[in-house]
Amino acid sequence: MDHGILSLLPPVLALILVLITKRVLLSLGVGIIVGALMVHQTEDMFVNAAITDILSTVINIFITEDGVNTWEFYIILFLFLLGMIAALITITGGGRAFGEWALTKVKTRTGAQFVAAFLGVIIFIDDYFNSLTVGNVSRPLTDRHKISRAKLAYVVDSTAAPMCVISPISSWGAYIITIIGGILTTHGVMEYGSLQAFLMIAPMNFYAVFAVIAVFAVAYWKLDIGPMRAHELRAVDTGELLDRSRGAVPGENEEAVPQAEGKVVDLLIPILTLIIATVFFMVLTGIQAVEGNADLLAIFENTDVAAALLYGGLVSFAVAVILAFVRKVEVKFIGLGLWSGIKSMLPAVYILIFAWTIIEVIDALGTGEYLASQVDTFIPVALLPALLFLVAGFMAFSTGTSWGTFAIMLPIAGDIAAATDIAMMLPVLAAVLAGSIFGDHCSPISDTTILSSAGAGSHHIDHVLTQLPYAMMIGFTATVSFLILGLTGSTLLGLAAGIVTLAAVLFCIRLYTQKQPEAAL
Structure with a gap:
C-alpha cells in the first residue's frame, strides 16, 4: 500500500514526542x-499483526533465516566490550592518571576541546x-576541564561522519566511490574515474567541510548557544557535567572506581591496541573478501567493519585484563568492573535497538521512496544542488540513515543530472552526500548520533537538542x-560564499554570547 x-x-x-517528553525510548516506541x-x-486483526510484526522485526535485527545477523549483533557486542574496557581502564587507575597528566599539558577548556576535535579529524x-x-x-x-558531556558529544559527532564522508580511505569513502562508479558508467561519463570524481566532490561537500571548521570556531570563541549554553554553564559553575535527573547515561560508569595507582600507559595501551587491531582486522577482512587481488580502495570497500570492531575490541579487552592483573587488582573488583561496564552500555543498546526497529518500520512504509519521488526535474537546473541537499537532508533525518540515503538518492541525482545538464553531475552528487550528513546530525534515530552520545557519556536527548542549533547553522x-x-x-565561489556566510553567522553569535552576563564561560 502506498502511504504517500x-x-x-x-x-x-517520534521527533515531536522526543522534544516534548525528553524521553527517547518512549518516543521511538510510539513511532514504532x-x-x-x-x-x-x-x-484483519491488524493490531495483532502489528504487534507480531514489531516482535519479528526486533528478532530479525539479530537473527535471520541465514543465521545470525552479524552486523547489528557484532556492534552490540562491541559496545559491551567497550564498556568493559573503559571499566578496566578506570579500576586500574589509567583514566585518573591520564586526566592528571593531561592537565599538565592542556591547561585550558579550549585546548581540551581542540584535542577532542583533532582526534576526531585524524x-x-x-x-x-x-x-x-x-x-x-x-x-x-x-x-577535568569541566566541559559538559553534551559539548563533547557535539565535538565527536561533528568530526566523525564529516571526516569519513570526505576521506577516500574509509569505510564510507569506499562505499560512496562504488556507488559513484556505477552512476558514471550508467550515464557514460568517461572523463574521470570514480576515485577522481570522489576527490573532486570532496571540496563540494560544503556541510562536511563547514561542520568541521565550526567545531574549532565554537571551541575557540566559546560560541555556546541555546541548550548547549545551559549545559556549559552548569558544568563550569557546579562541576555537574550532565543532567543527573535524566537517569542512566550511555557509557557512564559510576560503579567502577580506581583500585590501583595506575599510570597513563594503562589507558594508552588498551586504546592504541584497539585502534591498531581494528584497522588491522578491517584490512584483513577486506583482503579476505577480495581474495587478495585488489587495491587498497577495494579492500576498504569490502571490509567487514562490524567484525573488525568486534575482533579489535576482543584484543584490546584481553590487553586491559592483563594490565589489571599486572596492577594487582583483585579478581572480585575485576569482575564487578566488567559487570558495571556492561550495565553502563545498556542505555545505548536499548536506544540502538529501538532506532533500528523504527528504521525497518519506516522502510516498510516507503518513507525514503516517497521523499525521493518528490524531487521534480522540471525546475531551474541552477537550483538542483540546493534542492537535492535539502531533500537528502530531510530523508536522512526521517529515516535515520545516511548510508540508506546515499543508496536511494545518489542514483536519482545522477539520473536528474543526465536528463538536464550532465555538467551538474558532480555538484548534485555532492549535494546528496552533504544533505545526508546534515540530516544524520539532526536525527535522534541516527546510529552515529546515538553512538556519539554513548562515546561521550552524554544523555542522548541532550546531545540531539544541543547539536541541533549548530547543525541548522551549518x-x-x-x-x-x-x-x-x-x-x-x-x-x-561556492566555498567562498559559504565561508563568508559562516563567518557572518559566527560573528553574530559571538556578539550575542559576549553580551550575556555569563560571558566569562
Whole structure:
C-alpha cells in the first residue's frame, strides 16, 4: 500500500514526542507502534499483526533465516566490550592518571576541546569507531576541564561522519566511490574515474567541510548557544557535567572506581591496541573478501567493519585484563568492573535497538521512496544542488540513515543530472552526500548520533537538542554555498560564499554570547 505523505508520520511523531517528553525510548516506541499499525491497517486483526510484526522485526535485527545477523549483533557486542574496557581502564587507575597528566599539558577548556576535535579529524577510518573511541579517550581530559558531556558529544559527532564522508580511505569513502562508479558508467561519463570524481566532490561537500571548521570556531570563541549554553554553564559553575535527573547515561560508569595507582600507559595501551587491531582486522577482512587481488580502495570497500570492531575490541579487552592483573587488582573488583561496564552500555543498546526497529518500520512504509519521488526535474537546473541537499537532508533525518540515503538518492541525482545538464553531475552528487550528513546530525534515530552520545557519556536527548542549533547553522551555510555552486558552477565561489556566510553567522553569535552576563564561560 502506498502511504504517500503519511509515511512521514512515524518519524515526525517520534521527533515531536522526543522534544516534548525528553524521553527517547518512549518516543521511538510510539513511532514504532504507529508505523506498524499503518503497515497492517488493511489486514484483519491488524493490531495483532502489528504487534507480531514489531516482535519479528526486533528478532530479525539479530537473527535471520541465514543465521545470525552479524552486523547489528557484532556492534552490540562491541559496545559491551567497550564498556568493559573503559571499566578496566578506570579500576586500574589509567583514566585518573591520564586526566592528571593531561592537565599538565592542556591547561585550558579550549585546548581540551581542540584535542577532542583533532582526534576526531585524524581518526577517519569509520564513523562508529571514531564516535566511540574519540569520546572515550577525550572524556578524562574534558571532564577535568569541566566541559559538559553534551559539548563533547557535539565535538565527536561533528568530526566523525564529516571526516569519513570526505576521506577516500574509509569505510564510507569506499562505499560512496562504488556507488559513484556505477552512476558514471550508467550515464557514460568517461572523463574521470570514480576515485577522481570522489576527490573532486570532496571540496563540494560544503556541510562536511563547514561542520568541521565550526567545531574549532565554537571551541575557540566559546560560541555556546541555546541548550548547549545551559549545559556549559552548569558544568563550569557546579562541576555537574550532565543532567543527573535524566537517569542512566550511555557509557557512564559510576560503579567502577580506581583500585590501583595506575599510570597513563594503562589507558594508552588498551586504546592504541584497539585502534591498531581494528584497522588491522578491517584490512584483513577486506583482503579476505577480495581474495587478495585488489587495491587498497577495494579492500576498504569490502571490509567487514562490524567484525573488525568486534575482533579489535576482543584484543584490546584481553590487553586491559592483563594490565589489571599486572596492577594487582583483585579478581572480585575485576569482575564487578566488567559487570558495571556492561550495565553502563545498556542505555545505548536499548536506544540502538529501538532506532533500528523504527528504521525497518519506516522502510516498510516507503518513507525514503516517497521523499525521493518528490524531487521534480522540471525546475531551474541552477537550483538542483540546493534542492537535492535539502531533500537528502530531510530523508536522512526521517529515516535515520545516511548510508540508506546515499543508496536511494545518489542514483536519482545522477539520473536528474543526465536528463538536464550532465555538467551538474558532480555538484548534485555532492549535494546528496552533504544533505545526508546534515540530516544524520539532526536525527535522534541516527546510529552515529546515538553512538556519539554513548562515546561521550552524554544523555542522548541532550546531545540531539544541543547539536541541533549548530547543525541548522551549518545547514543554512551549506544551502547558500550550493545555491552559488548551482548558479556559477564554481566550487571555489561556492566555498567562498559559504565561508563568508559562516563567518557572518559566527560573528553574530559571538556578539550575542559576549553580551550575556555569563560571558566569562
